[in-house]
Amino acid sequence: MKPYEASAVRDISGYVHWMYVFDEHESRIYRTQRGTQRIADIELDGNNLLDLDDLSDRIKSAIEKLMIENY
Secondary structure: OEEOOHHHHHOOOOOOEEEEEEOOOOEEEEEEEOOEEEEEEOOOOOOOOOOHHHHHHHHHHHHHHHHHOOO
């Protein structure tokens, strides 16, 4: 998985791009293939300390959700 790249959306090779954005504005996992982009939001409470085990579970769930969706 790599940081979000807008150019990956234009890739028509069929390669699946897994990307992420974690900043003060959004927390998302992206799955992009053949110009189609699927997004899973990760809910974070920015005012509290993060439980890393819980965060890991949320990220895994987001990835699983994106893998199940039909492309």
